[in-house]
Amino acid sequence: MSRLVRKNLVVDPDELRAWARERGTSESEAVRDAVRLALAGQEMVAALQGLHDVEAFADLERLFPPRVESPPPKTRKL
Numbered sequence: 001m002s003r004l005v006r007k008n009l010v011v012d013p014d015e016l017r018a019w020a021r022e023r024g025t026s027e028s029e030a031v032r033d034a035v036r037l038a039l040a041g042q043e044m045v046a047a048l049q050g051l052h053d054v055e056a057f058a059d060l061e062r063l064f065p066p067r068v069e070s071p072p073p074k075t076r077k078l
Helices: 013-023 027-053 058-063
Strands: none
Touching: 013 027
């Protein structure tokens, strides 16, 4: 683990308290967890984008084409 440093952060105290309670950790550990999760999420999106760029999902997209949402039906005013 890299060394830890103290940072001055501005966060919503209720959200931080809820996140820490949900994770069963201290608020400091909850912030560290949130940063790790954000970085992991970015890596996941980059990996998926890379797979998409090399057309790794082409078969899947042919089997399940993106749905085009049709506009809602027009209603007549009486």
